[in-house]
Structures are given as structure tokens and as C-alpha cells.
Amino acid sequence: MSDRRQAAVLVPVFRADGALHVVLIRRQPFGTHAGEIAFPGGQREAGDTSLADTAIRETVEEIGVGRDDVDVLEGLAPVQTRSSGFDIHPFLARIRRPPAWRPQEDEVAEVIELPVATLSDPAARDEAMIEHARLPRPMRFPCFRIGDVCIWGATYRILDPLVAGLERNAWDIW
DSSP, rough: OOOOOOEEEEEEEEEEEOOOEEEEEEEEESSSTTTTTTTTTEEETTTTHHHHHHHHHHHHHOOOGGGGGGGEEEEOOOESOOOOOOOEEEEEEEEEEOEEEEEETTTEEEEEEEEEHHHHHHEEEEEEEOOOTTSSOOEEEEEEEEEEEEEOOHHHHHHHHHHHHHTTTOOOOO
């Protein structure tokens, strides 16, 4: 039996003024994923009926989107974290953006909206030297870098294969 923990994240997308946006969060500067850019999500809990339910519950809690404003479009390929022992199950979902984000203060430092067109720009692709307590030494990782946002690790590995499909409108997103 695997000792890996099961988690689920939502990849929330929405349109504003015709442009498609992806919603990410910056974790608070403490805990297992301190300060990292991530998708809203977390560990499966006993009351969750499915991993998709986990992703939705966590998203509602972490960024304040209404449960009725989430429409899961597709389950994506699971991704394993390389150092924290999680199997992450991502779900692409279109959302209705709330008038204001309500980040869960004890977990979320910031809600980040990134236009897909920005992620599609070749200038956003980079490599980052990451120094983290969970890594044996500083290591270089591929990333998306937009201003002070550096998306690397599992979040990068979930987002990278989605960008081209999102750019060409492969899913029906309002």
C-alpha cells in the first residue's frame, strides 16, 4: 500500500472582457508549501464524496467562490509531488468570478488571476533555481515567470499541458 497522500486541486478558469484567466493562489509563508504558487486544493477528507468534491470544497474554502459557481469540465492526469508525498488529482473547472475574492487567511496569502495569453507568451517560460527546505539542495526547475509570480513544480506540471488547449478554446468556457 502506498504511503502517498491523496489531494485534489481545481484549475479555475473564467472569462473577463473576452480574455480567459486562470486563478492561482500564493500560499502563506509557512507550512509544507510555504509561499508557493498553487491551485486551490488540498487533502481529501472523510466527508468528501469524490476527489472532484475535495477540489471544489477546498476552492470554496480557500478563495471564496460559490459552490454553485463551479462547473467541473474535466479530470486531468494526476501529478505526484516529488518531495511532499502527495498524489494530486487536478480538475479543470470554469467558474463565475465572484465580485471579490475572499482568501482563507490562514492558508492563502493572495489570489492571483493570470490571463492565459500571458502564459502562452514564450517570454513567460523560464527556469528557476529553487532553494526549499524539502529539496536536498538548490535545484533548477522549468517555470512560468510573470512578474513576481514563479509557477514551478507540480503546479507547473499541471498547467503546462493545459495552456495550448486553453489558448485555442478547447473547452467551453463562459
